[in-house]
Amino acid sequence: MVLQWFLLALGFAMLIKGADFFVDGAVGIAKRFGIPQLVIGLTIVAMGTSAPEAAVSISAAVKGNADITVGNILGSNILNILIVLGITALITVLSVSVTTVKYEIPYLLIITAVLFLLGLDGNITFLDGLVLIALLALYFVYLLRLARTKKDEEQDEHKKPLKLPVALILTGIGVALIIFGSRFTVNAATEIAKAFGVSDRFIGLTVVAFGTSLPEIVTSITAAKKGSADIAIGNVVGSNIFNIVFIVGISALITTVPFAVSFRWDTAVSFAAAAALLAFCFKRKKLYRWVGAVFLAGYAAYFVFILL
Numbered sequence: 001m002v003l004q005w006f007l008l009a010l011g012f013a014m015l016i017k018g019a020d021f022f023v024d025g026a027v028g029i030a031k032r033f034g035i036p037q038l039v040i041g042l043t044i045v046a047m048g049t050s051a052p053e054a055a056v057s058i059s060a061a062v063k064g065n066a067d068i069t070v071g072n073i074l075g076s077n078i079l080n081i082l083i084v085l086g087i088t089a090l091i092t093v094l095s096v097s098v099t100t101v102k103y104e105i106p107y108l109l110i111i112t113a114v115l116f117l118l119g120l121d122g123n124i125t126f127l128d129g130l131v132l133i134a135l136l137a138l139y140f141v142y143l144l145r146l147a148r149t150k151k152d153e154e155q156d157e158h159k160k161p162l163k164l165p166v167a168l169i170l171t172g173i174g175v176a177l178i179i180f181g182s183r184f185t186v187n188a189a190t191e192i193a194k195a196f197g198v199s200d201r202f203i204g205l206t207v208v209a210f211g212t213s214l215p216e217i218v219t220s221i222t223a224a225k226k227g228s229a230d231i232a233i234g235n236v237v238g239s240n241i242f243n244i245v246f247i248v249g250i251s252a253l254i255t256t257v258p259f260a261v262s263f264r265w266d267t268a269v270s271f272a273a274a275a276a277l278l279a280f281c282f283k284r285k286k287l288y289r290w291v292g293a294v295f296l297a298g299y300a301a302y303f304v305f306i307l308l
Helices: 002-033 037-049 051-062 067-091 098-121 126-150 164-195 200-225 229-254 262-281 289-307
Strands: none
Touching: 002 037, 002 164, 002 200, 002 229, 037 098, 037 126, 037 200, 037 229, 051 067, 051 229, 067 200, 067 229, 067 262, 067 289, 098 126, 098 229, 098 262, 126 229, 164 200, 200 229, 262 289
16 A cells, blocks of 8 residues: 555656646647647647546457446546646636637537437447547548648747757657656556545546546646646647547447446536536636636536435
8 A cells, every 4th residue: 555655646746747848848849830839739738648548448448348438538528627627727817719619619519419429329339439530530620720720820939949859859758757657646546546445436437537637637737837828728628529539439449338328427517517618718718716616616516426
């Protein structure tokens, strides 16, 4: 047990430092290529911080344990909005891009609804996986158009951008620290939870979901503190989109993914969280500290719900 607590602390340390490197590297890459921070947040950062969810879910599918895939993804998506953005908004007021409000969050709502419909028969099949991958391709087409239209909008004359090799190295080291730190954290937290007699479903929707969402938490907070709010918001929204269309999609192409009846409620909560995000930032394009408090209270209510 002492070893598990040590690994938990080590995992947290790796995540925090990894996120620091990752944000600096990603911002450096964006500036060197003239790519908007929002696009970097929706792609490189979102995919990088989704790596733990991808590793857990896809490896589980390969091993024939795909039943944990949906629980891991839904738990992470709920936590990403209510906890990640909740904590980040409490630290600093977050400005939300117009395109995020008009396109990315509504797209997240659409694919969450699609996941719900695909799972109504109790399984996410190979054909369902193809549908999700097609939605991923559509998302990438949108991102390419977004990159072209926003390319010249961002200028930062106050800070000289990192040299490209340095930015790439920092990003790579950051990803490695985030992935391994998340692995240490998830494994240690799961062992500690089991030692206290916690159920597998509870561990999947909370401990594992929290552990695999730690990269989003530390990356978003780090980005927000460094004044890169577009990366903080894009990271969460992009990660949630990526979780559904890529991770569930690829897992379903490998093997049929079970979709338990109880997951319908979790999907509804995930949809409601995204809808609340859209509602709170629709008019003023900002997430204030009181919104962060509401999000955290919402997760507390969900936490009590899954305990019952």
